Amino acid sequence: MALSSESNLWGAEAVIYIGEFLGRKVVIKKRRSKQYRHPVYDTIFIQTRTRNEAKILAELYAAGLKVPAPLLVDVEKGALVMEYIEGERLSEKLANIEARELVEMAWDIGRQSALMHNRKIYHGDLTIANIIYSGRGVYIIDFGLAGYSTDIEEHAIDIHLLQKSIYSLYPHLLKPFMESYFKAYREYYSGSFDEIMYKLREISTRGRYIDRELRRSVMRERYVG
């Protein structure tokens, strides 16, 4: 396997290598051992995350979602080999995008997140840095924080994180993006869309010292509404 390192490029917990595997360009994600962790904890942490990520990728890939195909996993070593997605991260792509393209892309992300949530899977770190825009469409990557849950809270948090990441980098694109995103999400999501929207609003009031009136009105609705 030919390797070249792109460490630190895609997150802090793992080193990313670009390599070739059976004639295909691949990404190798190798979770690092960290001195600051208790040794038992370090092992559990690396293995659980690797196993989890591989499992979720496999399930989503099989379900036809645009995620990197998992090719090989070594849980003991904390290594995961997956398909390389050629393209640009959304966090960069959005800097220079046409209105029509934005709407189409947001729609597809909305559709894919709904399909993911329908399978009771949440991403856990759904930001525009973890979505790749490629010639073949938009791909969601990095399922290191993903998990299984039937709690719609986790689904709403995914959407909340996505909103937050767009807002912090491209505040002017938030509205058109989310409008299109929600249109698709509503169409594909099998659960209650209204509940998701309600949860979303509640989550935004959770940070500490948030505006009192906003928090109060959410609380009031919880008991009275």
Added chain:
Amino acid sequence: MQKIHVPVKLPEGVEGKEVTVLGIESTSHTLGVGILRFSRGSVEILANISSQYKPEKGGIHPREASQHHMKNAPTVLREALGKAGVSMRDINTVAVAVGPGIGPCLRVGATIARFLSKYFNIPLTPVNHAVAHIEIGKLFSGFNDPVIVYVSGGNTMVLVQKNSQYRVMGETLDIPLGNLFDTFTREIGIAPPYVVDGKHAIDVCAEWSQEFQPLPYTIKGNDLSFSGLLTAALKLAKEANGDKESLGRVCNSLRETAFNMLIEVSERVLALTNKKQLLLVGGVASNKVLRWKMETLTSIYNVKYYGTPPDVAGDNGVMIAYTGLLLYLYGRTSKPEETHVKQRYRIDEEAYPWL
């Protein structure tokens, strides 16, 4: 006494000025008065006196805490002035923490500050408590643009400065780290007192065992959630049935998990922003295990690390005085009758000219 160079950008023409500031802190369990003098771009800490409310049982009781502050304020104030060797006539501005914090406690400090300001005809400077924690850390470290990890009883945040504002990159979605440790140790019956000789009850208990067992680990993007961890740890502690070693294992695992969650978020923010300094501030910054973890983390990335020393890391009057000084130099004073406390004073709601 030691003079420390002010590491942030000051307005022009203040170089030759000499300013003496009195700072009052009363946002939570600590009543503190700090006095410092600014001259030629450096500050000198003249006094740092405080008195802490220590609940006999349970957590902080707002009324009891505020009564403690009221009762002790004259002594603490007098002691600080005596230690500094200055009188109220020498003070150029009274700075006070107006939030975030516990309402009744905040009101004690604000009332004293308003009174001093009126009676001695000195400008009043309102200060955000959280900003003060960071600024004092920056003063001691000399850092100008760090990733800031702010951990205390009431706060857990990872921040960076951008466009003259502090920006919260990640924060707790439910309980803060200090509160997690306090609640857990209280529930299992080994606290209060929460801190003895600079050591938290959780650290004492964690030494009873070297073992680790997995507990819920919750990170959402860069945000943290500790409530599931607390519930699970409490359940296991109950099952320990008073067995010291099993309880030690729970404490050790709880501390390890909570700290690692914070480290992971800090690491992600470091990787994301590519900053080369990491600053640990707030009361929990005194924790030796956390300091060690942060130091180890920064050494991997070749990032400079600084942990604020305990006497200025916990709530204190000096940090309020220092931040008050910066605000005062930029003309950000306020009239006593217009100075109100803000229990939910967010750190990211306003811009600071020196950032």
